[in-house]
Amino acid sequence: MSEPAREEQIRALAHPGRREMLRLVWDTERPATELAEAAGLSKSAASQHLKLLRDTGLITVRTDGNRRLYRADLGRVAEVAAFLDAFWAEPLARLKSVAEARRAPGRPGPP
Template sequence: MASVFEVLAEPRRREILDLLRDGERPVGDLVRRLHMTQPAVSKHLRVLRAAGLVEVRQDAQRRWYRLRPEPLTEIDTWLEPYRRMWSASLDALERHLDAMEER
């Protein structure tokens, strides 16, 4: 398991990241919200940590996980040339609609 793309392929891991957008959370909180077993969540967190997408802060027995969005830039930059392509076609659609409007 290496690339950010593979890490995000798992829907559960995307859910975890989505939850962490609201701020740090302990593992048990994620377990409850995702309706999955604690070991499963811990495993996903391990993968996310290895990818640099989350970091941990320990507080007694609790481990608070926090989001680190930086590695997602890799996806964003890969997407960049494609984004130009579809925005071009959307622009074309828009011009077309505008032209329809004018008549």
């Protein structure tokens, strides 16, 4: 995936309402009205957030009669998680090394 597309996915996850909607469709399909209510958003705001999540590929939509049902695209979410894991792995390992080196000999670490 291109870097700009990955950045858009990360920006999409930055909003708490979008994260909540993504969480709600993790294991099951749900209609927009249910997502709006559960996330505490107006229908209009939920529609805009769902469009962004769809555009970034984090959720999919399926039409069932006159309803649109949303569900997380777990493959795409896993790609974002892997990217973030790789991004933070080295800096966090370095931070851990520095913290351990600064710990006084014989002094117990945090509980």
